[in-house]
Amino acid sequence: DQQVKQNSPSLSVQEGRISILNCDYTNSMFDYFLWYKKYPAEGPTFLISISSIKDKNEDGRFTVFLNKSAKHLSLHIVPSQPGDSAVYFCAATGGSNYKLTFGKGTLLTVNP
């Protein structure tokens, strides 16, 4: 059973607008969440993370929000740029365990 779910396989956004990517999880032991970005023919690259003791973490154009009661997190990209077009993976882990559980990814396309 999938413990980390990204229910939208794809998202298309206009340049300059906000992109919102969503992720749900089922395992209440998860306490650290990450977003990775992946371009074709490359490996995923770490983007931003959040600990369960926070509900928001911001890094430049990227902000991750965590709603623990709903077991939901989202990644906001503002403003979106064509170079942001990639597959975005949500990942989660629990305790000091290094093991990451990934969602299946959302393909973001930012149109000029």
Added chain:
Amino acid sequence: DAGVIQSPRHEVTEMGQEVTLRCKPISGHNSLFWYRQTMMRGLELLIYFNNNVPIDDSGMPEDRFSAKMPNASFSTLKIQPSEPRDSAVYFCASSRVAHEQYFGPGTRLTVT
């Protein structure tokens, strides 16, 4: 600084043949991870090493798969014998800080 290096980038082999994938982690990183990505299952952790010792191999699909890390700068993932269902992209990742894993470019394996 060089990132995680994987070789080969592409491998095409016939069913029944032995396949060896190689990984050089980032210098100074003490954890190494092997992942497999397929359309059906997404990104799955196969095995991870800490300080060259296998810590969790619960993701290794079956005995045909084996992984070694003889030293801090080299790891192999071997499939013997290979089967068509092993066709996937295999990623190696390394980390120094818990959770923030750096991925290599991947090896695309095709077993015919």
